[in-house]
Amino acid sequence: MTTTTPTTPTDTLARLKYELDSMLSPLDVPGDWTKRRKDAYELRRARLQQYVTNWPAWTLDKPTKRRAVVRPAFDMLKAAEQEIDTQLSALPDKTIPESAQRNESARQNALIAAKTALHVGVQYFDGHPVLPEPLRALLTPPPCGTCHRPYDVAWHGPIDVFEAELKQLDKEIADAEASVSRHAESAERLLAIPLAP
DSSP: OOOOOOOOHHHHHHHHHHHHHHSOOGGGSOTTSOHHHHHHHHHHHHHHHHHHHTOTTHHHHHHHHHHHHHHHHHHHHHHHHHHHHHHHHTSOOTTSOHHHHHHHHHHHHHHHHHHHHHHHOOOEETTEEOOOHHHHHHHSOOOOTTTOOOOOOOOOSOHHHHHHHHHHHHHHHHHHHHHHHHHHHHHHHHHTSOOOO
16 A cells, blocks of 8 residues: 655745746747647646735744744743742741741742742843842842853743633644645645646
8 A cells, every 4th residue: 555745835935836836938839739629728828826925924924933932931921930839839938937938938039039039020120020039039040151241131021921822823733734734735736736737
C-alpha cells in the first residue's frame, strides 16, 4: 500500500508558482493552436496568477511577529511568579524568634506585593516602574559581561495583559491559518484539473 505525504499550503503555493513559471508566454504559444485552446490556456494562466497574487499568508505575518515578542515576556513573568510562590512557600513558620519573625514578615509582605504587582501592574516614577524588590531582582538581567553596565529591568506590563493578548493573537493566527488552508484547498482543485493538450 502506497502512502502519500499530505500537501501543505506551502507545497501548494510552490506548485502554483512552478506551473505558472513553466507556462509558455503568449508570444510563444504555437500558431496551430485553436482559439479555444489558446483561450483555455490563458484562462488557466490568469487563474494561477490570481491564486498566487491573492495568497493570504500575509495575514499571518503581523500576529506571528507580535506573538514572538509577547510569548517570551509572558513566560518570563510566569517564571517570576513561580519563583515568588516557591519563596513564599519556603517561609518559616511562627516558631522562630520574634526578631527573625519581623524580618520574615517584611520579606513575606514584599513577596505578596510582588505577586500582586505581577497581576495588577505597578505605578511609574519618572518613566520607570516602581517594582517590589523581589520582583525587580527577578526581572533585572545580569550586568553586561563586557562593560559591566547594568541592564534596565525587563518590565512591560502585568501577566494578565499579556495573557489576554496571547489569547487574541492565537485566535488571529488560527483564523489566518484557516484562511490559508481554504485558499490552498481551492488551489489544489485547480491544479488537479489537467491542462488540455
